[in-house]
Structure formats: C-alpha cells, structure tokens
Amino acid sequence: MKIRDFFCLFCWPPCPTRIAAKIAFHPPDPSYSFLPVKSGSTTKYIFHLTKKADWQFTDKDKDSIEVFFTPTSRSNKLACMFVNCCTNARYCILFSHCNAADLGHMSSFYFDLATNLNCNVFSYDYSGYGVSTGRPSEKNVYSDIDAAWNALRKRYGISPENIILYGRSIGTVPTIDLASRYKVGGVILQSPLTSGIRVLLNTKKTWFFDAFLSIEKVPKITSPVLVIHGTEDKVVDFSHGLAIYEKCPNAVEPLWIEGAGHHDVELYSKYWERLKQFVRSELIN
Template sequence: MGSATSSMAAKFAFFPPDPPSYSIYVDVSTGKTRMSDVIHQREDVDVLKLSTKRGNEIVAMYVKNPSASMTVLYSHGNAADLGQMYHIFTELSLHLGANLMGYDYSGYGQSSGKASEQDTYADVEAAYKCLEETYGAKEEDIILYGQSVGSGPTLDLAVRLPRLRAVILHSPILSGLRVMYPVKRTFWFDIYKNIDKIPLVNCPVLVIHGTEDEVVDFSHGKQLWELCKEKYEPLWLKGGNHCNLELYPEYLKHLRKFITAVEKLPRLQLESGEISEQSENSSSATEQKSRESTDYREKSRPSIGQREKSRLSTDNREKSRTSTDKREKSRRSMDRSGKARNSTDQSERARNSFDRLGDMVRSVGLCNVDCLKQTALEA
C-alpha cells in the first residue's frame, strides 16, 4: 500500500523537463566535468556527480564566491533542471555574496533514478554532505533555500540540523495534497508535510510568496510563516505569481537584507538546551567566585597608601590600554579601507548584472508545480 501511495504521489508531484536541458561531459584540457548546452560557462563553477544513499547518482553545481562567509543550498522547483538554473544560480551567488550549491533531484536533468519524495530527501542529504566534506562548509554557516516543491526536501533536512544558520522558503507548499485540495488535516498518504515540520525548525526562517500565486495559493506561505518558531520579516510580493518573483526588485533586496542579518548572528556551537544548561552552570560558578572574592576582600582591606598606589597603577594601565585601542582602531581602519577597495569591483559587478537575473528568469519561463491541479482533476 505504501509503495502504491508513493507512486500516486509521484505522478502528482514531479515533472522533470523532458528532454533534459543539458548533458554532462569531461573537458579533456582541464579534466573538469562540464555541462553542455550552457552558454558562457564559468571557471568558478564546479559540476559534480554525487551518490545518494538510495543508490542514485545526482548532478550538482557549486558556485564559489571569494568574499562569502555563508553557503546557500538551493532546492529548485518542479519543471526545472540545472541547465536552466545555471546562470540564475551564478547571478544569485554574486548578488547575495554567498557560495551556492544547486542540485538536480533523482530523475531530473542527468541525475539517475526516478523522482519520489524519499529520493529527494536522499538527494538533498547528498548535496549537504558534499558541502561539508568537499568544501568544508559548517552546519552553522549554511542556509537552506527551498523553492516550491523544493520546500519539501529543504524542511525535511532543516529539522535534522540543530545548528543550521537559516532557511528561505520561496513559494512554499503546506503539503502536496493541500496544493490540490483545501484539506484541514494531514493524511498519512500526503507528501511533503511541511505544515507539520515547520514548527520544529529552530533557526530564522524567511518566507517569500506572491499574493496572486495561481499554482500554490498565497495562504500556504502565510500559514507556514505563522507557524515558524523564529520568524523573520516575510516578503509578500503584491501581484506576484508562482513563476515571476525574481523579477521584482524587492526580491533581491530583501534576500540580501536577510542574509546580512543572519551573518551577524553568533555561530551556534551547541543545541539550545545545552547552551542554557552551560549558561546556568557558568552563572553558578561566577556567583561562587564572587562570594569567595568578597569574603577575601572583607578579610584583607588594603591600607590607604596601598589603595592610592593601586589607583595610580590602574591609571597607568588605563592610559596604556587607551593607547593600544587607538593603534588597534587605526589598524582596523586601514584593513577596512583595503577590504573596501577589494570589494568595489565585486559590488560593481553585482550592480551591472542586476538586470541579467530578470532576463534569465524571463527566458527560462520557470513554473514549478504547474500541472498539479489539472492532474488531480483528471485523476
């Protein structure tokens, strides 16, 4: 029964481009894996083949950004593959100042196998594992991005990563069944039960949705945001539909604002419960030391002369510290000036390429769960 239900769900949910928009080959001169049918391929993009725990081999691409401290793991929507997303991903990496990894689900593009809910979970795990093992990315420096159907594997992984930096949900779904029918409860045969998983995510979550989405109703994004534990200011794009949110200037502006905000968060080293316990222990130890110190001071108060010497000594140390602080500020100022000069070209490239992202989205004409409702009616 489970396998029959999974097959039924797969028919409703997955529409890989047929034929795929690209193929894979090895560049003899460099030995690097490349995508064919992609114009203006870039040297800062790695094309990889990754093995999943369900026995499939999926294709992924990694865009390096030399100024990045964060890495985005992007799960794309339906009816798209990496050939179509290649230039969109490279532009996003530039605009957001982040490394970016995208991957094709099993059965999409040149990835082997056939798409299913469980396979997409294995696919995103393989991509995440590659980020850790091949590129040295840390869990606390990774942002998961899920677009439409991609919100399913994104949230499934997010609930299992307690130190994750952040999550971005772009036109997300409450669940597969809820896209087709306005059901009020979760059924066992439903897929991508995001509505049940979102309250378990501990990191900041940004939700982006168009108010006129004709495929995944705006209420999906709104309800997911309301259920978030760590809400970030959502982006409701007035008049936006399912396929054109990248064309709005607010889209990139809000994304960049979010990433800048989460970059400033302290790196979470332990789960919240452990941190709380550690904090309490630390507080108790501090109080104990304070009591001991107070008792000691009570027993041996220094003479007036000693206190005067102590004040003079303190003044000298304060002057020395002030001098050191001035030198440190001067050095930091010089460093910032150098960094600003180095980043000027990067910023200029971002400004010059802003319009290209919109052109790419228009040319690709992405639409993500396009046929779901019609398929359900026919079924």
C-alpha cells in the first residue's frame, strides 16, 4: 500500500468510524424489494426477488417467508426475514451475513441451512443494505443486531436458549458483540476477524483507532462456540479464526477446512457434517 493511499484510507487524525466503513462495508445493489400489502389498518410486506438475485422462489418457498421492518435504537428501519421451514424446529438461527450480500442473495442459503439443520432462520440486512435505511457503520451494525434480536424474541417468542447466533465474515462482528452480552443456545463463527486493523495491516497489535475489536469480546462469551475457517482464506487469514478459537472459553472442536478460501466453505461436505453434529449433540440441553 502506498503512503498516499494509506493516509487517504485512514484520514488524519484516524477516525474509527470512517476506517470501518472503508474496509468492511460494500453494500450491493438491492436484489429484492418489500411489496406493501394493506391488511385492515396494518401493512404487511411480500418479499420480491429482482433479477439481481441468484434464484427465484417457488410458491411453497414464499409461504415459508415472513418479512417486515423493525426500528433500531439509531433511528433506522431494519429489513428482517423469518424463514419458517420447520414446524417442529427446536432452534432458530439468527444469521448475520457477509459484507457484499443482502437478504435476496442469501435467501437460498437460508433455505439450505433450515433444511439441513432442521432449524428456522431469522436474518436481517444491516443499515444501508437491501431496503434497510441508514448507512452502514460499526455503531449501526451493533444496534442492527440488537434490533433483530429484540424482534426475534418479542415477535416470535423464542427463548435465548433456543437461539443459535451465526455470523459469517463481517457478520461475526455483531454476532460476537451480542454473544458477549447474552447467553444463547450456541454460536457459530465462520471466517471470523479479530479486528479491522488486524485484517488490513496483518498485525496482532491493538491500535487506538482500531475497529471491530472482536478479539477483546470473545472471552466474555459463555455459550458453546463453533469456529469455522478455511486454511487458504485470502480475505481474512486463517490465523484470525485460530486466535478467536483460542480466546473462546467454551469453544467446541473447531472446523478447519483444508484448502478452503473465504467464499467456498459451504461447498465442502465436512462443513455440513460439522454443523449437524454441533446442533444435534453439542448445544445446551
């Protein structure tokens, strides 16, 4: 990185909020919309995929989806999705996705996750993603997952011990933050980062202007934690997953996928096998 680019990225003096926005958030063009439908005095929404989405729903899929907006503490409206595939599901997964996707891009994976693990899935778009209002930032992403957590608890009456928090890549940041404050059924961290500057500069030092300091929150997690990371990850180095695992007081056996990168972990059969084992036999009874 050239000196000029370095200062352009970090500005001077360094501002954690701007650093976080530059290195972590890349909202795609929305791949879906919420179509409003009046129902008496209330408004409900239909989830509509655009041509930018990777797949399209069947009528049966549509019947399994509920979408709505929920407010955040920072005055944004958060787009939420509940995938109700399993009527007898014990667990619901609260999923926080990666930085270059939205609910439309992720929806097919949510159905795969629900079907393979016999769980329902609840997800949300960060502020500034999809049809969520506001702009993506570190402060917003924490208030986003709080709003999603509250909506899941209150709207569907799901108890913390029946919730699995799942974060992928940048989604591990809000996931770890929430898990450090609430005891839940379990936590899954896929390709987690220790902090923003550690990823950017390949350092193990904590800088005063660092962002996403997950490595300092992980020791506070009291729930069982499964860490998954590809050994050939070129976006978030494998060393980050290893460091997160070593800091987790209640970590179960991790899954290090030999040869996997940042975007292809789900293509390995051992990924699905390990998830099933975690959900079916290693969570809180």
